[in-house]
Amino acid sequence: MYVARILYPVEVLGPGKRVGIWFCGCPRRCKGCSNPELWHFQPRYRTTPQEIYALILRIANENEIDGFTITGGDPLYQPEALAELISLLRGISEDILVYTGYRREELSDEALRGIAVLIDGEYIEERNTDCLLRGSDNQRILILEEKWKDRYERYLSSARNQIQNFMTGDGVISVGIHRPGFLGDLNEYIKRTNYGKGLDTSERKEKKD
Ligand code: SF4
Numbered sequence: 436m437y438v439a440r441i442l443y444p445v446e447v448l449g450p451g452k453r454v455g456i457w458f459c460g461c462p463r464r465c466k467g468c469s470n471p472e473l474w475h476f477q478p479r480y481r482t483t484p485q486e487i488y489a490l491i492l493r494i495a496n497e498n499e500i501d502g503f504t505i506t507g508g509d510p511l512y513q514p515e516a517l518a519e520l521i522s523l524l525r526g527i528s529e530d531i532l533v534y535t536g537y538r539r540e541e542l543s544d545e546a547l548r549g550i551a552v553l554i555d556g557e558y559i560e561e562r563n564t565d566c567l568l569r570g571s572d573n574q575r576i577l578i579l580e581e582k583w584k585d586r587y588e589r590y591l592s593s594a595r596n597q598i599q600n601f602m603t604g605d606g607v608i609s610v611g612i613h614r615p616g617f618l619g620d621l622n623e624y625i626k627r628t629n630y631g632k633g634l635d636t637s638e639r640k641e642k643k644d
Contacts, residue, residue: 436516437480438487439473439508440608443494447597447611448568449532449552450590451501454491455610458507458517463536467560469570469613473508484520495527502530502551511535514546521549530583539577551580552587563615567596570612 437459444452459473459480468474494500503524510517510533521531532552535542539555547553554568555575562571568591569576576591578584598611609621 436482436484436487436513436520437476437508438482439477439480440603440605441487441490441494442601442603442608442610443498443500445504445599445610447599448504448506449502449530450586450594451530452499453502453504453530453532454494454500456487456503456505456510456520458505458510458513460512461507461509461536462512463509463557465536465558465560467563467615468558469609469618470506470508484516484523487520488523491524491527500528502528502532504532504534506534509534509536511537511542511546518546518548525549529580530586539575547579551578551583553577553579560615565596565612565614567591567594568612 438456439459440455440457442455442457445455446452448455457470457473460476461468461474464474491500505517505520517533524531529549530551531549532554533550534554536557537555539547539553553576555577556571556573559571559573562573564572566572566574576587578587596612598609598613601608601610607621607625609617
């Protein structure tokens with residue numbers, strides 16, 4: 436499997452302090468995708484569900500984990516690896532929110548097993564209207580496990596989209612629902628302020644094909 440990054444605490448993609456997991460690999464190439472650097476499988480991101488779980492256990496040993504948000508890339512582009520990882524993560528928290536470019540109807544029940552909340556559908560830049568948790572308004576928030584309904588309804592009625600920036604070894608990672616054109620603005624800001632020195636923006640440009 437290919438996983439590009441794990442961040443904690445992510446507080447802008449679901450309720451509470453969550454572990455964010457970014458899968459690598461997506462065949463869709465949506466215009467305006469905020470993570471084009473994650474479209475391709477990259478050898479340096481090759482790993483196993485057990486390795487990812489071991490890393491997350493280290494976070495869990497010292498921190499409260501309220502849930503997981505798994506995005507990418509498209510996690511459901513690697514369904515077997517995702518299923519294996521989810522079965523491990525559920526031992527820590529069963530609040531597992533997954534983003535995918537597929538529509539729910541295209542996915543088997545087997546592929547969705549263990550997912551509490553699914554946000555489905557491709558990203559359509561022209562329909563980016565600042566919807567909570569969703570990149571564009573064609574996407575749906577589907578609560579697949581009834582027991583999470585109250586929690587998510589409360590969250591959805593009170594939260595608003597926010598951005599969280601993490602400084603990592605790869606530079607600044609900007610997390611959240613971004614408005615169209617944010618990447619250009621972020622790169623401008625980084626150039627102007629030298630914030631995030633070391634961010635490889637050329638990689639993003641090369642892969643916008
Ligand atoms: S499905 Fe998501 S990760 Fe894939 S290209 Fe579209 S926006 Fe990007």
